[in-house]
Amino acid sequence: MSQSLIQNLARETELSKEFAAVLGEERAMIKAGDYQALVGLLERKVELAGLLQTQTRAREAQMGAMGIRLGAGGQITGRDLSPAIETAWRNLLFAARMARDANTLNAAVVDAHLEFTQEAIQTLRQRGDTGGTLYGKDGRTQQGPQGVSLAAG
Structure with a gap:
C-alpha cells in the first residue's frame, strides 16, 4: 500500500x-498583453485544478487508511x-509551494495592471472638462467625470 501512496504523491x-x-x-501572457491566449490557458488551468482535486482526495483517503496524519507545518506523522x-x-x-508562489505573483501582476488602468481612467475622467469622453459599462460614451472615484475609498 505504501508503494501506491508513493505513486499517488x-x-x-x-x-x-x-x-x-x-x-x-x-504571467508571461498577461505581461505581453496577449489576453486572447489566456482563454485556452484558463481551460487548461481548470482541467489541472480538477485533476489535482481528484488526486488530493485519493491521497488523503489513502493516508487516512494508513494512519498517516498531517501535523504542524505540513509534517506527516504515522507508524x-x-x-x-x-x-x-x-x-x-x-511543488505545491512553487504553484502557490506562482499564483501569488500572478495576482500581484494583475493587481498592478488593474491599478494602472484605474489610474489611467481616473486621469481621463479628470480631463473630462475639456470635452473628452469615456465609454461606460454599456459601451456608450459618457461626458466628463462621472461615478465615484475608486481611490476615494
Missing part, C-alpha cells in the same frame, strides 16, 4: 509542477512512514 507532485508551469505561461513516503511528501510540498 508523485502524480500529485507532477500535476502541481504542471500547474505552476501553466501559471508561468499565464508506517518510510523514508520513501517522507521524500515523496517533501517533493509534493515543494
Whole structure:
C-alpha cells in the first residue's frame, strides 16, 4: 500500500509542477498583453485544478487508511512512514509551494495592471472638462467625470 501512496504523491507532485508551469505561461501572457491566449490557458488551468482535486482526495483517503496524519507545518506523522513516503511528501510540498508562489505573483501582476488602468481612467475622467469622453459599462460614451472615484475609498 505504501508503494501506491508513493505513486499517488508523485502524480500529485507532477500535476502541481504542471500547474505552476501553466501559471508561468499565464504571467508571461498577461505581461505581453496577449489576453486572447489566456482563454485556452484558463481551460487548461481548470482541467489541472480538477485533476489535482481528484488526486488530493485519493491521497488523503489513502493516508487516512494508513494512519498517516498531517501535523504542524505540513509534517506527516504515522507508524508506517518510510523514508520513501517522507521524500515523496517533501517533493509534493515543494511543488505545491512553487504553484502557490506562482499564483501569488500572478495576482500581484494583475493587481498592478488593474491599478494602472484605474489610474489611467481616473486621469481621463479628470480631463473630462475639456470635452473628452469615456465609454461606460454599456459601451456608450459618457461626458466628463462621472461615478465615484475608486481611490476615494
